[in-house]
Amino acid sequence: MLQALGGTVPPNTDHAVSVSLPTWRSNIGYEEGEDWVIGKMVCGYPRFFVHPSIQKLAQEIVRRVGDPETETATLFASIKTARLCQSFIASKVPAEEARKVRIVNFIPAPHAEAGASTITSSLSCVIYPKEWAPHAKPVWQHSGNGISSRRGEFCMRALEDGFLVEDKGSATADSMSQRPCKGPRRYQGRGSINGITRSPPKDAVSPVNGAEDGRDYAQFIEERFGRNLSTMLADQAKLAVRKRIAGVLTADSELPEALETTSAEGRVAGISENDVFLYPSGMSAIFNSHQILMNSRGSLKSICFGFPYTDTLKILQKWGPGCLFYGHGSSEDLDDLEARLKNGERFLGLFTEAPGNPLLRTPDLVRIHKLADQYDFAVVVDETISNFLNINVLQYADIVASSLTKIFSGDSNVMGGSAVLNPKGRFYKLLKETFDREFEDIYWAEDAVFLERNSRDFVSRIEKINSTSDNITAMLKASPLVKDVHYPKYSPTRPMYDGLRNPNGGYGGLFSVTFHSNAEAIAFYDTLEVLKGPSLGTNFTLASPYVLLAHYGELDWAKSFNVDPDLVRISIGLEEVPDLRSRFQTALDAVQKSRK
Incomplete structure (x- = not known):
């Protein structure tokens, strides 16, 4: 049942979020850039591996407006996100060379907006010398603002058919920056920068370049999607997703029911879908939350508390004045922080995860919240691993970020992220005003439709995964072959987790397991008959030697933060318990044999 090396995870999925790395050796080969691994990869985690459809589009852009021999491009959905990349690259190269980094924009041709209200896309392309690609890679990876593979496919077809054309109005298309969708009206279909557009002005010109075969834009859309994906459907999908994330919906629901639900009882008192902002990925939500905090509160150092997902720490280190890092996330770390605060040090905000990845330790959010109130810093919590059905962290945070790519979607075929504001938070008014002013909706309409469909059974999936994970972790915990099981239920920080847990909440679907030697870890990983690759929160069980991939x-x-290099991270899916127990027992048997 194992997927072949480099294949999509899940199998036969064009826009898969994960890639198969089925053996320990293949993970090392991936990290070492060995051809026998890289050459077989048809996809990868989207922020680390540029999807072939996006690679193809970037090559075509450079062929049209650049020099394919010496230049390459990184693609974004808006001029604002492209400028972040442009400025980052420029900061890493000699000042006199920075002019070689330029932005070329592509916009819908006038005739592309003719007809009924439907989707279009703009494209902002950062073009630079090939040797500077290592400077662009961190922006793509850490910011999470790059275009999705579905948008890439759409733009490629639109470009080929003459419905997407270069904006020659100015070198950086400043006029585009005057068309953002901001604030609560961001889902009303104004402009094309957010991936949707309304009907064109009455003076829209007739077709010129492209569409030589006489096809109109409506026909192009019908052929591209197999149906007319209208702004209304995209708007409704985003609204339903935002309601689910606000906690207004507490049971599985189809789209009509989700749209009709108006209950005011959400994750905290007074919250509504207007406090939820959607992003192309979870890291984009974290990156932009940090940007908005700096915009609203000034350029102060941040705090990274607890051993974090790798990109969160990199964001805080590479953008802004840096951060204070507490890798253990312990009470002693909080003692040190409190002493610094008492001595006059001030910070922008504290970024943490509840629980953390991959040790599944939970920070003392109650104490952190008290310090934040006393010393005037914001609290940003990444809740991706446990999710809001299991624990309520929003009550102790100003912003809660999450990767919707994970368990909220489950199908591992679409990226997404969210940032949620706490309406009772001390910075709510300031943050809401800044989000409404600075936020731009660059979440691709087609991705939103897939995410909404995937999340309809979110509640029941969580319940099953919680139960199965409880069973499998107990099995592993009882085995003398296992060195340790990292899971909120068995963590020394369980009291912190239980203090956040909802009445019907469980301990989530993610855990990490360690063994007594590298050989035993390899035997377990290579033998375990589940899909293997990056990501988590999938509807199928997924394993990864996480520390190898991330660090x-x-x-x-x-290792200096007690993170074992041989750790195996497991994300439990929807398989039946007896089936999974059998697979895990076979892997444990292999560990036993490796000792002989």
Whole structure:
């Protein structure tokens, strides 16, 4: 049942979020960039591996407006996100060379907006010398603002058929920056920067370049999607998703029911879907929350509390004045922070995860919240791993970020992220005003439709995954072959987790397991008959030697925070318990044999 090396995870999925790395050796080969691995990869986690459809589009853009021999491009959905990339690259190269980094914009041709209200897309392309690609990669990876593979496919077809054309109005298309969708009206279909557009002005010109075969834009859309994906459907999908994330919906629901639900009882008193902002990925939600905090409160250092997902720490280190890092996330760390605060140090905000990845430790949010109130810093919590059905962290945070790519979607075929504001938070008014002013909706309409459909059974999936995970972790915990099981239920920080847990909440679907030797970890991983690759929160059980993938170049650094380089991370899916127990027992048997 194992997927072949480099294949999509899940199998036969064009826009898969994960890629198969079925053996320990293949993970090392991926990190080392060995051809026998890289050459077989048809996809990868989207922020680390540029999807072939996007690679193809970037090559075509450079062929049209650049020099394919010496230049390459990184693609974004708006001029604002492209400028972040442009400025980051420019900061890493000699000042006199920075002019070689330029932005070329593509916009819908006038005739592309003719007809009924439907989707269009703009495209902002950062073009630069090929040797500077290592400077662009961190922006793509850490910011999470790059275009999705579905948008890439759409733009490629639109470009080929003459419905997407270069904006020659100015070198950086400043006019585009005057068309953002901001504030609560961001889902009303104004403009094309958010991936949807309304009917064109009455003076829209007739077709010129492109569409030589006489097809109109409506026919192009019908052929591209197999149906007319209208702004209304995209708007409704985003609204339903935002209601689910606000906690207004507490049971599985189809789209009509989701849209009709108007209950005011959400995750905290007074919350509504207007406090939820959608992003192309979870990291985009974190990146933009940090940007908005700096915009609203000034350029102060941040705090990264607890061993974090790798990109969160990199964001805080590479953008802004840096951060204070507490990798253990312990009470002693909080003692040190409190002493610094008492001595006059001030911070922008504290970023943390509840629980953390991959040790599943939960920070003391109650104490953190008290310090934040006393010393005037914001609290940003990433709740991706446990999710809001299991625990309520919003009551102690100003912003809660999440990767909707994970368990909220489950199908591992679409990216998405969210940032949620706490209407009772001390910075709510300031943050809401800044979000409404600075936020731009660059979440691709087609991705939103897939995400909404995937999340309709979110509640029942969580319940099953909680129960199965409880069973499998107990099995592993009882085995003398296992060194440790990292899971909120068995963590020394369980009291912190239980203090956040909802009445019907469980301990989530993610855990990590360690063994007594590298050979035993390899035997377990290579034998375990589940899909293997990056990501988590999938509807199928997924395994990964997480520390190798996330920290290959800094294993000793990770180990200094008690993160075992040989750790195997498991994300439990929807399989039946007897089936999974059998697979895990076979893997444990292999561990036993490796000892002989």
